[in-house]
Amino acid sequence: MRAAVVGGGPAGLMTALLLIRRGVAREVVVWERDREENAGFGVILPPEADALLRRAAPHLADEFAEHVVRWETTTVERDGDSWTTSATPDLAAIARATLNRLLWQECVAAGVIVRERVAPRLHALATSYDLVVCADGAGSLADQAGFDVSLNQVGPRYAWLGLDHAVDGLTFLTRPVAGGVFMAHAYPFASSASTFLLEGPRAIDPEDIRALFGLRVSTGTGDDTYQWRTFRERVVRPWSLGNIVLVGDAAHTTHYSIGHGTYLAFADAEALVDALAGANTVGANTVGASTAGGNTLAAALRDYEDTRRPAVESAQDLGRASAAWFTQAVDELDRPLSRFAASLLTRGGRLLRDHEP
């Protein structure tokens, strides 16, 4: 089989790597339009990510282990008072840029062909390749290709920012203001860098953030990256049409406050390649052969969706519940700090891993 992968983020690179390493495709081409844009701050990985990386390529898991930061405490701070627990989920964080670089290097070493430019149009890829994997994120080309896409606004407005020092563990900072509350989720992802995800009732500029939190935030690679956004949960049906299949954020997004988007992208990649390997699509070496084996490919793509959709929907439920907590955080402010912290840390019935199959 020859496979085209649109997008070189976590979903696309993991899919490409597994397709080649497991011998499911003899040729895999990845198009990535902007490796720089891929940068940004750190992302959280749950423990399941390490096991998945180990199955994909043990030395890759070892390389990740050298770069991830773990923590032993979770702190909830509110207007100068703080509450800390060591009963903290076993999470790790890594710079998005490092994560993508390690995967990119692994793909190149494994023989994946990488093209640093915008991908050709989907229908051109679909006629020249046996399989087209849309791993192009939340603004996927699939949106113009007949998939049923719905976008639901969830949670407060947010800005994805950074700090130039490592905060002490996972830290939630709470600042009530007139008309609402600003809350920051901060966690270290390198020895001198932290993610600082700020939510609030309105956009404020970095100087106001400094006044409110006493912290100088970094906005990314330039001022134009400083944007307040609204998170949109993305639901797509189905995840495949013909020989085009969606993985990662192209197929679904889950509110960032549960920190699972990257892991879900990896898990999609693994399930897709498992389904293709199991359906014996490996022998489909040309576009013609794939058409002859079309039922096999269609069945594999259905299997992939059947396997993954329940776990994704469960994560989306949890993401929605978590986002709702932050939207209504102002209603929790009258509670004593320890009760406020307990409510925050158990929002939506955490932890996600309890919901995974």
Ligand SMILES: Cc1cc2nc3c(=O)[nH]c(=O)nc-3n(C[C@H](O)[C@H](O)[C@H](O)COP(=O)(O)OP(=O)(O)OC[C@H]3O[C@@H](n4cnc5c(N)ncnc54)[C@H](O)[C@@H]3O)c2cc1C
């Ligand atoms: C504020 C925020 C915080 C988050 N925090 C976390 C977290 O802590 N933990 C976590 O796991 N997840 C987190 N996520 C989610 C996570 O970033 C995504 O779920 C994850 O990156 C999805 O990977 P992906 O490969 O599907 O998509 P992306 O990472 O979006 O990658 C898609 C790639 O496709 C490329 N591309 C798009 N179109 C084309 C084209 N036409 N041609 C060529 N290339 C193209 C893009 O340049 C991009 O590199 C967060 C998200 C947000 C918004």
